[in-house]
Amino acid sequence: MASAHDVPAAIEAIYRIESPRIVAGLTRIVGDVGVAEDLAQDALLAALEQWPASGIPENPGAWLMAAARHRAVDRVRHERMRARKHEEIGRARAADGADPTDAMDAALDDPIGDDLLRLVFLTCHPVLSLEARIALTLRLLGGLTTEEIARGFLTGEPTVAQRIVRAKRTLAEQRVPFEVPRGAALGERLAGVLAVLYLIFNEGYTATAGAEWTRPPLCLEALRLGRVLAGLLPGEPEVHGLVALMEFQASRLRARRGPSGAILRLAEQDRTLWDQTLVRRGVAALQRARDLGGPPGKHLLEAEIAACHALARSVETTEWARIVQLYDRLLEVAPSPVVALNRVVAVSMASGPEQALVLLDTLAGVPQLRGYHLLPAVRGDFLFRLGRRAEARAEFERAAALTRNDRERELLLARSQACTEPGSS
Amino acid sequence: MRVLGLLRADASSEAGEPPSPELLERCGRFMEEVTRAGVLLASDGLQPSSQGARVRLTGGKVTVLDGPFTESKELIASYALLEVKSMAEAVEWTTRFLRALGGGECELRPLYEGPPGQEP
Numbered sequence: 001m002a003s004a005h006d007v008p009a010a011i012e013a014i015y016r017i018e019s020p021r022i023v024a025g026l027t028r029i030v031g032d033v034g035v036a037e038d039l040a041q042d043a044l045l046a047a048l049e050q051w052p053a054s055g056i057p058e059n060p061g062a063w064l065m066a067a068a069r070h071r072a073v074d075r076v077r078h079e080r081m082r083a084r085k086h087e088e089i090g091r092a093r094a095a096d097g098a099d100p101t102d103a104m105d106a107a108l109d110d111p112i113g114d115d116l117l118r119l120v121f122l123t124c125h126p127v128l129s130l131e132a133r134i135a136l137t138l139r140l141l142g143g144l145t146t147e148e149i150a151r152g153f154l155t156g157e158p159t160v161a162q163r164i165v166r167a168k169r170t171l172a173e174q175r176v177p178f179e180v181p182r183g184a185a186l187g188e189r190l191a192g193v194l195a196v197l198y199l200i201f202n203e204g205y206t207a208t209a210g211a212e213w214t215r216p217p218l219c220l221e222a223l224r225l226g227r228v229l230a231g232l233l234p235g236e237p238e239v240h241g242l243v244a245l246m247e248f249q250a251s252r253l254r255a256r257r258g259p260s261g262a263i264l265r266l267a268e269q270d271r272t273l274w275d276q277t278l279v280r281r282g283v284a285a286l287q288r289a290r291d292l293g294g295p296p297g298k299h300l301l302e303a304e305i306a307a308c309h310a311l312a313r314s315v316e317t318t319e320w321a322r323i324v325q326l327y328d329r330l331l332e333v334a335p336s337p338v339v340a341l342n343r344v345v346a347v348s349m350a351s352g353p354e355q356a357l358v359l360l361d362t363l364a365g366v367p368q369l370r371g372y373h374l375l376p377a378v379r380g381d382f383l384f385r386l387g388r389r390a391e392a393r394a395e396f397e398r399a400a401a402l403t404r405n406d407r408e409r410e411l412l413l414a415r416s417q418a419c420t421e422p423g424s425s
Numbered sequence: 426m427r428v429l430g431l432l433r434a435d436a437s438s439e440a441g442e443p444p445s446p447e448l449l450e451r452c453g454r455f456m457e458e459v460t461r462a463g464v465l466l467a468s469d470g471l472q473p474s475s476q477g478a479r480v481r482l483t484g485g486k487v488t489v490l491d492g493p494f495t496e497s498k499e500l501i502a503s504y505a506l507l508e509v510k511s512m513a514e515a516v517e518w519t520t521r522f523l524r525a526l527g528g529g530e531c532e533l534r535p536l537y538e539g540p541p542g543q544e545p
Binding site: 009 | 460462464466506510511514518524538
């Protein structure tokens with residue numbers, strides 16, 4: 001492993017580990033996240049030039065940090081000189097004369113990760129479009145390459161690259177402060193950060209489009225970022241709630257795909273493939289969220305529901321009545337048509353498809369669910385279970401025409417096909 | 426990818442000697458770093474092999490051999506389960522761990538992860 005040709009791979013790994021903290025520290029100094037990333041990458045280039053000959057230093061993170069800092073100092077001095085030349089009187093304000101190195105030492109020494117947290121709030125800032133927040137977060141905090149992000153979201157690499165460039169420019173132009181929101185703003189902005197992480201996770205868990213049903217690397221990165229955030233904000237129950245939710249859902253990743261990549265539904269999954277390491281971590285994170293007290297938030301309730309599934313031995317022994325109750329509370333905290341739809345599915349398991357079908361039909365006119373493929377898919381499932389095969393078939397076909405994911409379409413067409421076959425449900 | 430790191434036992438771990446306060450502090454700092462990075466899934470230290478046993482089934486016959494075991498090169502003192510992007514990243518975290526320990530040897534083994542029959 002220590003052979004010379006592995007040094008570039010080692011440097012890449014080190015950079016992935018260190019770059020978020022370096023970029024965060026530099027952003028505080030130079031005030032521009034784009035410039036900060038350029039400086040950090042210059043430091044990486046220096047490492048790539050020097051380490052193959054000199055060997056990897058004992059503390060490579062500190063080396064990279066120091067190299068980046070030298071470049072930032074040079075830049076700040078250079079800019080000041082230029083600014084002075086522009087000032088005709090040549091009178092520099094006293095504060096400007098201080099050695100930037102001292103400030104930088106203070107800024108780069110960030111043991112509790114305050115700068116990292118500021119960077120999280122910056123990349124998830126509401127002045128950016130949702131796509132830009134996702135791309136910038138994965139790039140600067142996840143250390144993903146443009147190509148990896150493009151693959152995750154089925155977009156072209158140039159599109160992602162442009163999105164990132166534009167996002168950095170927007171942050172600079174709008175002079176978005178590099179800070180952790182305080183007071184009432186914190187809760188709202190934190191909810192926005194968590195939403196970005198969960199969007200990334202979900203795109204990996206149930207891809208909206210494309211040939212693959214899941215893209216696990218996205219799930220794992222969102223989960224890892226969630227754990228990092230939980231370390232930075234240990235007192236926020238919703239962070240632990242989201243981490244718990246993602247741990248539970250990720251525990252099923254392996255079991256959700258059949259041998260040819262086909263989708264396996266909850267009832268069809270081999271529960272022995274559920275990852276017990278992640279289930280245990282989910283339970284621990286959920287307990288941390290509960291222990292912090294207060295009225296349960298959206299993600300905590302979602303995690304409670306996910307825990308019911310993760311800890312059940314089978315679909316039959318799942319506590320569906322409890323799940324329905326949790327959905328009731330979730331609808332109070334965060335009403336949404338999709339949550340209402342999920343609740344109806346739980347009702348069908350707790351009280352049977354007949355009652356659920358009546359409830360489902362009250363959702364039929366909701367505008368947000370128009371064109372949502374899971375609405376006819378769920379209806380088809382209820383009708384199928386009630387033995388109304390011909391109607392079920394039409395619903396599955398409608399759902400198949402609506403989904404943009406190839407694997408999901410296969411499943412829905414297979415279910416539609418099953419409606420024409422003799423035999424019991 | 427998931428990688429299991431196994432720290433080889435040495436005379437001190439086999440003797441069950443408690444670590445010095447300095448060592449505990451260095452290791453604690455490392456554990457915090459790797460936990461906060463979100464890559465450490467699980468880890469534990471193992472008691473000396475004198476507390477362990479080996480169970481073997483050969484030809485339908487079970488033998489139980491109580492510790493201690495002498496071939497310390499094959500003994501393990503602790504394990505860590507990492508979720509990393511590459512073997513190089515696992516090597517880097519392991520290097521940091523060994524630097525915190527002040528020396529030692531770890532074996533790194535990637536896990537089989539896909540559903541059975543679709544490895545890796």
